Amino acid sequence: MLMNPTMEKLQALKLTGMLEALGEQLKSPDIEQLSFDERLGLMIDREVTARDNRRLKTRLKKARLRHDACMEDIDYRHPRGLRRDKMQQLLSSHWIREHQNVIITGPTGVGKTWLACAMAQKACRDGYTVQYLRLPRLLQDLNLARADGRYVKLMTALAKTDLLLLDDWGLSPLTESQRRDLLEIVEDRHNVKSTLVTSQMPVDHWHELIGDPTLADAILDRLIHNAHRVPLKGDSLRKKHSKLAKSELTS
Structure with missing residues (x-):
């Protein structure tokens, strides 16, 4: 039977999606009802899906998002001023295609970081590269990178990322070098890439x-x-979840 060498070649070519689809076809008693073109099309579709999933997994791994958040789980019921129509527009990722920015502000615990991670996860699903960074930690890393020779490489990587998520903007006053580093970051990205910022402080x-x-x-x-x-x-979502957890424990 020639099928075993064919499957071995698919494995060697790393066409794992087509290999899995072929294996399933061989086990299906009704597969003979499909034409060669239909069977080949199903195998190619499976390979495309498998490759898309691997690329998405890689993008999410590199993004290092703080929360495992997704758009389908966004809570619009909590009274925090979150407009569904506005979010649906932003979750289309059109603003990333247009190299625009998003700024999420609000008090501690209201869900800024989680919401930003949900938007970033959707960007990954839409094929964009993403990187999550806390701004205080990033500024510290840039200072160290300047001393050990990594500065240019790190700044280049930031400039190339389609969506840069800067969390915790404005927690403390900036030093002179931090202000200049921040200017370099936003200058490199202005009108060519997108930046998503979260902050407790109003703009x-x-x-x-x-x-x-x-x-x-x-x-x-x-x-x-x-x-x-x-x-x-509005009030902190952490307080709400804490109360629910206590209620479940005492009920």
């Missing part, structure tokens, strides 16, 4: 948080003028 306070008026103007001009804003409000 109106960012200028004073950055510190230097000239650098603040330059940074914010490149970041907020083409940004979609998602302002959240």
Whole structure:
């Protein structure tokens, strides 16, 4: 039988999707009812799906998202000012295609990071490269990278990423070198890539948080003028989940 060598060649060529589909066809008693073209089409479709899934798995692994969040699990019932129509528009990833930005603001625990990760996960599903970074940690890493020779390589990698998710913007005042690093990041990405920012501080306070008026103007001009804003409000979702957990334990 010639099928075994064929399957071995599919394995050697790493056509695992076609190999699995062929194996299933051989076990199906009704497969003879399909034409050669139909069987080949099913095998090719399986290979395309398998490759898409592997690429998605790789993108998600490289993204290192803080939460395993997805758009289907977004809670619109909690009163935090989250508009379903606005989110449906953003979850289409059109803003990434247009090299625009998104800014999510709101108090602690309202779900900013989770929501940002859901949007980033959808971007991965849509074929974009993503990287999640906490801004305070990134600025520390850039300072170390400048000392050990990794600075240019790290900045180049940030510039190439389709969607850069900067979490915890504005937790503390910036130093002079941090302001300049931040300007370089947003300058490299302006109108060519997209950035998603989460912050506890309203955008109106960012200028004073950055510190230097000239650098603040330059940074914010490149970041907020083409940004979609998602302002959240309300009580902490962590408190809500904590109360539910206590209720279940005592019931």
